[in-house]
Amino acid sequence: MKYQKIPEATIRRLSRYSRCLEEMEKGGEEVISSAQLANRCMVNAAQVRKDLAYFGEFGIRGVGYYVKDLLNDIKKILGSNKEWRMVVIGIGNLGSALLSYKDFLKQNYKIVAAFDIDPPQVIGRVSEKLGKPVEVLHINRLKEVAKERRIEIGLITTPPSEAQAVADLLVEAEVRGILNFAPTQIVVPEGFVAKDVFFTTILDNLAYLLSNN
Template sequence: MNTTSKNNHIPRATIQRLATYMQVLEFMKKNNVEVTSSEPLASACDVNASQVRKDLAYFGEFGVRGVGYYVDYLLEAIRACLHANREWRAALIGVGNLGRALLNHQEFPRRGIRIVGAFDCDPFKIGETIYGLEIFCSKRLQEKVPKQNIELGIITTPPERVQRAADQLIEAGVKGILNFTSARIVVPSNVSVEYVDFFHQIYALTFNISTRP
């Protein structure tokens, strides 16, 4: 399967749409749809079919002339494009309500994301075991990250502690951070940060509901 990116400048929006395409294709697969076209993928992302073809063309040629896309094949191809077809090991910092929910979230193992470390700075939480993981002091990231081959950091601290958590993760060698707090963080250019801020989606709803004719 040729999924080498032809172009290093793949727009961020393309990557985000690929994740949505995956979601739509998984839905089709579950419903035993074997072949599809660009249209349902386009409509899920609110773009046109030519944008879908353009997004996929960054990575290769996946359509079959006169047929369309084989759901299973395209799904695996996109997974490979996103490097989501292997296991990734992650540390979670901030074992509050949201952190606990994520530690027990079945989608992580299902999608190859293994949360192998739980960290907090609250002395009352340190030493506690949650879903099979002992909670360690965040200061021990430096030691645990290399030992456990951790590549991703998931931050679920209160917003005022997110920068310190990010600094600790980066110092320990983590190259990608998923920030669940509402606060922005500053990181060096060799570290990637993504924000899970569901107020983006809430504001899309409040806007759509309010402006719908």
């Protein structure tokens, strides 16, 4: 896997291929061609092959790809073959929703801790419903618990005013990956990765398309 700059779009598509391959595997398909996969994912077949070519050769000419093997290879590429341990910070509506988001369970992303400040009725509350219950702890224990539970990804679901401060705490706790759902851009130092998920940006996109088509 020699180094080369991989387009972010390629990574997003790999994730999509991964999802489709999982469905195909469940459907009992054993071998597929790039054309079939492309069709399923609504992309160009050459695109599929190019995307894979960044990372090696995975198919057999004249045959196609073994679904199971390709799925494994893609997961290895994405780093989604390992279990990622996550923390949610800010247990409001969205935070609670993520705590019991079923799709995470089926995947390799596990929420293993939850934090909030102040509201005493939240602290100590436990997310039931699914998997292991997670107790909500006070934010001042973040650093300690993050280390203890080997947490690698933080999900920020606080109000926007607190998001950067929380990000700073995560950085301090050496949680290297951050997904920020608060509607404000956050900044992290070199070596850390932060992604913002802005619902209103997505809606603005939709609004533009609806207004202009």
